[in-house]
Amino acid sequence: MATVQIRLKKANKVYREGDMLKGVVAITSKGDLQHQGITLFVEGSVSLQLSAKSVGLFEAFYNSLKPIQLLDSSLELVKPGKIPGGTEIPFEFPLKPKQGKSLYETYHGVFVNIQYLVRCEVRRSLLAKDLVKQQEFIVQYKDPSLSQGLERKVVEFRVSPESLDNVKERESVPRFLVTGHLDSASCVITEPLTGELIVEHSAIPIKSIELQLIRVETCGCAEGYAKDATEIQNIQIAEGDVCRGLPIPIHMIFPRLFTCPTLATNNFKVEFEVNTVIVLQDDHLITENFPIKLTRF
Known part of the structure; x- marks a missing residue:
C-alpha cells in the first residue's frame, strides 16, 4: 500500500502573491515504487453559483458563472521510473497569477x-491506481494600499418605531428607543467590530439582543446580477430585560475564511453588513442594518 502526503513549510499555510510555496511531497510504500511520473499542480480559482431563486432569470449568467482561474501551473517533480519507499521530494513554487x-x-x-x-x-501503470493528494493553502493580501484612506468614523444610530422601514402599521409597533454607535463602519479584518448599544426605554420587556454578521454575495455580468445575503454568524450580546440606560458593549470578531476584505470585480462582489437585532418578549424583532467595509493592513 503506497500513500502520498504534501507538507508545506509554513505551519499556518498562509501565503501572499509573489511568495514561494515551499514544502515536500512524502511518498510511503513498503518497497520501491514504480511510477509513470510525479507532477505537482498549483491551482487557484473563483467558483460562482446562483441561488435557487436566481436560476433561469438570465441565460447570460451561465457563461459568466464558469470558474475564474487565477492560478494554474504544474511542475514535474520526478520523471517516470522507480523510487524507494519513504522518499521525500522537496518543491518550491512562485505564487504568480495568470496574466x-x-x-x-x-x-x-x-x-x-x-x-x-x-x-x-x-x-x-494501468494495473495500479494513481496516487493523488491535495492540500489547501491560504492566500492573504500583501498590498497595504487596500487600507489606505481607511476612515474610522463613529457611526451613531437611533432606532425607534418612526425610524423603521417596511412597517405598514406603525401604530401596532411597541414604543421603544434604542441608541448607540459603532466605533467605525470601516474595519480591519484582524480587529474586532466594536461599539455600544443603549436601550433608553421599551414598552414591552426585552427577550434578547443579538449581533448578526451578514455576507452579501453578488454574481453576474452586464446583462444582470443576482444578489444574495446570508448569515455568517449570530452572537448574543444581552439576554433578558436589560437595564434601561445601561451601555451594552458591541464586540464581534470576524471569522477566518468566511470573511475577506470587501471585494468588487466585473463578475462578482463580496460585501458585508452587520445587523443589531432586539427580540421583544412578544417576539417583535427590531433590526438596524449597517453596511461595513472590511480591509487588511
Whole structure:
C-alpha cells in the first residue's frame, strides 16, 4: 500500500502573491515504487453559483458563472521510473497569477468561493491506481494600499418605531428607543467590530439582543446580477430585560475564511453588513442594518 502526503513549510499555510510555496511531497510504500511520473499542480480559482431563486432569470449568467482561474501551473517533480519507499521530494513554487489576473484572498462563501490548492499526482501503470493528494493553502493580501484612506468614523444610530422601514402599521409597533454607535463602519479584518448599544426605554420587556454578521454575495455580468445575503454568524450580546440606560458593549470578531476584505470585480462582489437585532418578549424583532467595509493592513 503506497500513500502520498504534501507538507508545506509554513505551519499556518498562509501565503501572499509573489511568495514561494515551499514544502515536500512524502511518498510511503513498503518497497520501491514504480511510477509513470510525479507532477505537482498549483491551482487557484473563483467558483460562482446562483441561488435557487436566481436560476433561469438570465441565460447570460451561465457563461459568466464558469470558474475564474487565477492560478494554474504544474511542475514535474520526478520523471517516470522507480523510487524507494519513504522518499521525500522537496518543491518550491512562485505564487504568480495568470496574466491579467490577481490573487484574491481565500474566501469560503455560499455563492462565491475563492480557493487555492496544491495537488500531487503519482501516475502509475494501468494495473495500479494513481496516487493523488491535495492540500489547501491560504492566500492573504500583501498590498497595504487596500487600507489606505481607511476612515474610522463613529457611526451613531437611533432606532425607534418612526425610524423603521417596511412597517405598514406603525401604530401596532411597541414604543421603544434604542441608541448607540459603532466605533467605525470601516474595519480591519484582524480587529474586532466594536461599539455600544443603549436601550433608553421599551414598552414591552426585552427577550434578547443579538449581533448578526451578514455576507452579501453578488454574481453576474452586464446583462444582470443576482444578489444574495446570508448569515455568517449570530452572537448574543444581552439576554433578558436589560437595564434601561445601561451601555451594552458591541464586540464581534470576524471569522477566518468566511470573511475577506470587501471585494468588487466585473463578475462578482463580496460585501458585508452587520445587523443589531432586539427580540421583544412578544417576539417583535427590531433590526438596524449597517453596511461595513472590511480591509487588511
